[in-house]
Amino acid sequence: MTKPRVRWHIAVFLAPAVLIYSAVMIFPLFNTLRLALYSRVDQERIFTGLDNFRTLFFDPIWAEQFWNALGNNFWFFLVHMLVQNPIGIALAAILSHPRLRFAALYRSAIFIPTILSFVIIGFAWKLILSPIWGIAPSMLDAVGLKSLFAPWLGKEEYALTTLALISVWQFVGIPMMLIYAALLSIPEEILEAGEIDGITGLAAFWKIKLPLILPSIGIISILTFVGNFNAFDLIYASQGALAGPDYSTDILGTFMYRTFFGFQLQLGDPHMGSAIAGAMFAIILVGVCIYLFGIQTRMRRYQL
């Protein structure tokens, strides 16, 4: 017997992907977590353990910004879960109706905002909501609701919710498509069996389809969570790095950018930036673990 020869081709097939992925993604990820444990003192990098995290969580100046950004981020996520996903599911439910005409046309049109960049979206809405241009107030005027108008993006109490709704408007296409795909994969026999038992229309949706698409709703929730907790572009594009007015739209992404890169008078600090990245990593990890171990394994799956 000869020894099994080394199958070099396996290594050749794997090498490029593994090298790039390890060097540009995994290594920097851990390196960032490591950098969070250092500080720069007099041009020298010294190990300070968890000091940066202590500063971030407990130092009055830092902590206020951090908890503000974290709270805003949770609100941002909540708005997505409560508005984006239900609308997406409702649209998908209508679109998947077997005898609907022009379904492909609606689907493509509703997906258009999703393909545009945050920069475009951010500015477009900024212009439309701007009191200078007056599209939003004059449209509200047309339906007699002019008194409701306010410069939403400029008011502390509305700005974050407005931005979250803009983001919802942009991304509704994703839950819509994924749920639509899930709904299409439900076999016709199941729905027919329900019909024979007298379950039709809305009842069929609540009692048959919804339980069957729960796993997809789970996936959408975790995608939304991860996406929201590393969001940055929309807020940076429409409100700038200071996430105004008065930090009311600051989320973890913008906070990390400001800290790490510096902005105006504030000097950049890569180590504090890494600490914030570490906190984001922990939050996302906890979210993903809750999903994988708490939700996904417990969800009832039906064999279709």
Added chain:
Amino acid sequence: MNKARTNPLNAFAMHGALILYTLIALFPVFVILINSFKTRKAIFREPLALPDADSFSMIGYQTALKQGDFFLYFQNSLIVTVASLALVLLFGAMAAYALSEYRFKGNTLMGLYLALGIMIPIRIGTVAILEMMVATGLVNTLWALILVYTAQGLPLAVFILSEFMKQVSDDLKNAGRIDGLSEYTIFFRLVLPLVRPAMATVAVFNMIPIWNDLWFPLILAPAEETKTLTLGSQVFIGQFVTDWNAVLSALSMAILPVLILYVIFSRQLIRGITSGAVK
């Protein structure tokens, strides 16, 4: 026949809801596009009117093209997107083939390792990525962006493609082996052409986030000659905030290429998403 399924009132309500939402989705894009072709006066006087002979003007486009190097930005975006996609597809397919075709020690572990990146966003590692790019002198080159986007796209590509490669028939590959083809020839000549639809799905999935990204161009390649279209329009608009003609034209110029690509690829994209590639 079932009543609920054919009720005309129901159909009416469904179309009503869809039309309403379609209008909401398209309205801002429409307003930006029509106003970019109008004079400054017309933009403010009748923002919702279509441009006519009186109000038509290309002044915004002239300013934007003179002041910002939009062709260069566009070219940069195109190079970065195409190169990253090519690398993601090639390396992703190779790794997916290794994982799905051969049994070797650590196969499952390697699969899990590569799948880590699906859930963890690469942005978390930005600080160290910037440090590495500075150390290797890649800052302000398109290569920095290409490498980052390749790394970002690989996990999902490997995951999706290996699902598809498992479906390629063993008989075909074994026939190739009997004919004396090398493993490389089997992969490139027999397997790759068969998973082309899956590759297209991966490509459209990766295209949009790469093209639209603002974070990495802002941090890794903010120099004038490496600006991507997204960053370029962001900076341009920031400088010309008060010149509404220029801002609206810049926005339109950023929207149009994506919109055209979307019209061409939308069928592929939607089929990709709904074919259950993401489970």
